[in-house]
Amino acid sequence: MYNIQNIIAKNIADYRSxxxxxxxxxxxxxxxxxxxxSQIEKGVSNPTITTLWKIANGLHLSLSELTSTKKxxxxxxxxSDIVPIMDDNIKIYPYFPYNDKNHFEMxxxxxxxxxKMDSDAHHVQSEEFIIVNTGSLKIEVDGTTYTxxxxxxxxxxxxxxxxxxxxxxxxxxxxxxxxxxxx
Numbered sequence: 001m002y003n004i005q006n007i008i009a010k011n012i013a014d015y016r017s018x019x020x021x022x023x024x025x026x027x028x029x030x031x032x033x034x035x036x037x038s039q040i041e042k043g044v045s046n047p048t049i050t051t052l053w054k055i056a057n058g059l060h061l062s063l064s065e066l067t068s069t070k071k072x073x074x075x076x077x078x079x080s081d082i083v084p085i086m087d088d089n090i091k092i093y094p095y096f097p098y099n100d101k102n103h104f105e106m107x108x109x110x111x112x113x114x115x116k117m118d119s120d121a122h123h124v125q126s127e128e129f130i131i132v133n134t135g136s137l138k139i140e141v142d143g144t145t146y147t148x149x150x151x152x153x154x155x156x157x158x159x160x161x162x163x164x165x166x167x168x169x170x171x172x173x174x175x176x177x178x179x180x181x182x183x
Contacts (some may be wrong), residue, residue, distance in 0.1 A: 004067060008052070009043035011066050015059060016041070023120070030058030037121045049087045049117065057120050062180060064097030064105035079108070089115025089166075104179040105107035110175075118163045125181035128158035135172030138165040149172075 016026060022179065027034040031054050041047035041057075047055075056063045067085060077095050084091040089112040098105040110116070122128070136149045142160040156162065158178060166172040 003023070004085065005043045007047050007069055008047065008066055009041050011068075012041045015061070018079075026059075030055045032058070035071055047091060049090055052085065052159070053119060054094065057122065060103045060123060062098035062178065064090075064094050064107070067094050068097030071169040087117070088112075090117050098180070103182055104177055106175065106177045108133075108173060108175055109164070110171055111164060112171055113166055113169045116163060116165040119158075121160050121162075122158040122178060123180050124159050126158045127179045128162075129154055129179070130154045130156075131175045133173045133175060135166065135170050136168050137174055138167055139163070139174045140165070 015021075016023075021029075023034040023037050026032075026037055030037070032051055036045065036047070036051065036183055037055075040047050040051075047086070052063060055061075056066055079093055079095075082093045082095070084093050086092075091110040093108040093110075094105070095108060096104075096106040130148060131153045132148045132150055134150055136147060139146050139154060139156070139162060140149060141156045141162045146154060148154045
C-alpha cells in the first residue's frame with residue numbers, strides 16, 4: 001500500500017515549485033486556505049475529497065494528478081493496494097490516474113446509503129462516463145436529475161456543477177472515467 005497523504009504532499013509541493021507559486025497565490029487559485037494548503041503539503045493533514053477537488057480544479061489538474069505517483073506503461077491494480085480517498089459517506093479508489101497520453105482518469109466510487117457528493121465543474125469540455133456496478137445512483141447535472149441503476153451507463157459533460165447521491169438503503173458502487181480535452 002502507499003501513503004496517499006505523502007503522495008498528495010509531494011505532488012502539491014512539486015507543482016508549487018515547478019510553477020513558482022506562493023501559498024497565497026495557490027490559495028487564491030484554489031479557494032483553499034493557505035494554512036490548509038501548508039498542512040497538506042507537509043503531509044500532516046488528510047484532505048477531504050471536496051478539498052482535493054477544489055485544488056485540482058483550481059490548478060486545472062485531474063484528481064489523479066494530485067493523488068498518484070508516476071507509473072510505468074503497464075499497471076496491474078488490486079483494490080487491496082489502494083488507500084481510498086474518503087469522506088464521511090464516500091470512498092474513491094483511484095485505479096488509473098490521469099496520464100498525458102490518454103487524457104483520462106478512472107476510479108471506483110462507493111457511496112453509503114443516504115450519502116451525497118457535490119462536485120464543482122471539471123475542466124472545460126471534460127466528459128464523465130459512469131457505469132453503475134451495484135445499486136442505484138442519482139446524478140444531478142446542471143439542474144437535471146438522472147437515475148442510473150445496476151449495469152447501466154451514463155455519459156455527461158462534466159464541465160458543469162454536478163452531484164452524486166445514493167437515496168437507497170444499500171451501498172452504491174460505480175466506475176467513473178473522466179476524459180479531459182487537450183488544449
